[in-house]
C-alpha cells in the first residue's frame with residue numbers, strides 16, 4: 001500500500017465524512033448556484049507518480065472542476081429528461097458503493113434477490129403482471145437495446161434461424177416499425193447489426209407524435225409476413241405523446257410481430273389515475289424499457305428492461321463458463337443482460353421505493369405535471385413564445401414567436417438556449433418538432449416548486465428577443 005492509500009484507510013471515517021459534508025453543501029447550494037455553465041476545456045493534468053490522498057484530491061477537484069459542474073440535480077434544470085436524486089435514493093447509492101456488490105451471480109450474496117424484489121415492486125407500480133421478468137441496466141438506451149435484441153432473436157425463431165448462434169447476418173433484414181422513435185432506437189439497431197436503416201418511420205396522427213395505427217397496419221401488411229419488430233412509444237421525448245398500445249397489440253392477431261414499448265419516462269403515467277389510461281395495454285408488450293434515473297429520481301445510472309420471454313433473453317445473454325456454473329431454473333443476472341459485472345444499481349431504487357412508497361412516486365409525477373402545465377399556461381398567454389404542442393404531462397414544447405419554420409430557425413433557437421443557460425437561472429434544451437426549431441422544458445425533478453416555475457418563467461422572458 002502506498003502511504004497515501006494507507007493514510008486514507010486509516011482515516012476512512014474522516015474521508016467519508018468530508019465527502020458527505022461536501023455533498024450536503026452542494027445540495028444546499030442548488031438554489032443559488034448556476035443551473036448550467038458554459039463548459040470551458042480545462043488543461044489536462046498529468047497523472048503523476050505519487051498521489052497525495054483524498055483530501056488533496058478533493059482540493060484539486062474543487063479548484064479545477066466543481067464550479068464548472070451543472071446543477072442538474074436541482075429544480076430548474078429542465079434540459080433533456082433529467083431526474084434528481086431523492087434523499088433515500090442518494091443514500092442508497094452511497095451504500096451501493098460501500099457494499100460494492102456484483103449482483104450478477106447468485107453464489108455468494110442476497111444482492112440478486114434484492115434486485116428481483118425491486119423489479120417486482122416496480123412491476124406492481126407500473127401495473128405489469130408477473131408475466132414480465134426483468135433486470136436493471138444503465139439507462140433506457142440499454143433497455144431498448146435489450147428489447148430489440150429480444151425482438152431480433154424472436155424474428156430468428158420465426159424463420160428457423162438462431163441469431164444468438166449464427167449472427168444477425170444469417171437472419172437478413174429485420175424491419176423496426178415505429179411512429180416517433182427515440183434516437184436510442186436507431187442506436188440500438190446499429191449496435192445489434194440490424195442497422196439504422198432497419199428503422200421504418202410510420203406516419204403519426206395529425207398534430208401528434210402518436211403512431212397512426214391504420215398506417216402501421218398497412219406497413220405491417222406490406223412486409224408480407226416477414227417477422228418484424230414494432231417499437232411503440234409511451235411518452236415521446238418532445239411532446240410526451242402516447243401510442244395506442246392496446247390497438248397496436250391487437251394488430252398481432254393478423255400480422256405477428258415483436259412488440260417493444262419504449263416507456264422510458266411515460267410509464268410513470270400509470271401511477272396517476274388521471275393519466276393511467278395513456279399506458280393501458282403496457283402489460284401486453286413483449287418487452288418494455290423504463291428509466292429509473294428520470295422520473296423515479298434515483299441517481300445515474302439506472303433503468304429497467306422487462307420481458308415476457310426470459311427464455312430468449314437467456315439465449316442471447318448467456319455467459320457460459322465452468323466457474324460460473326449452469327444457468328439453471330432461475331438464471332443469474334450474468335446470463336440476462338449485456339454486463340457480466342456491474343454495480344447493484346437496484347439498491348437506490350429499492351431505498352426510494354421503501355422510503356417513499358407509491359404515494360411518494362405519485363406526488364413527484366403529479367407535481368411535475370402541474371409545473372409543466374403552469375409553464376405551458378404562461379407560454380400560451382405570452383406574445384413572445386408559442387406552444388408547439390399541448391402540454392400533456394411533464395414536457396413543454398414551445399418556440400420563440402418569430403422563429404421561422406424549417407432550418408432557418410436554428411440560430412435563433414440555439415442563441416436563446418445559450419442566453420438562458422448563461423443566466424444561471426434555468427437550463428432547457430432545443431429540439432426540432434414537426435420541422436420547427438423549438439425548445440423543451442422537461443419537468444422531472446422532485447425538488448421543483450411553484451417558486452422555481454416563476455424563476456424559470458422570468459429567465460425565459462428576460463432572454464427572449466423584444
Ligand SMILES: Cc1ncc(COP(=O)(O)O)c(C=O)c1O
Nearest residue numbers: 081139140141182184237262264
Ligand atoms: C423516450 C426515451 N427513450 C429512451 C431514452 C434514452 O434514455 P437514456 O439516456 O437513459 O439512455 C430517452 C431519453 O430521454 C427517452 O426520452
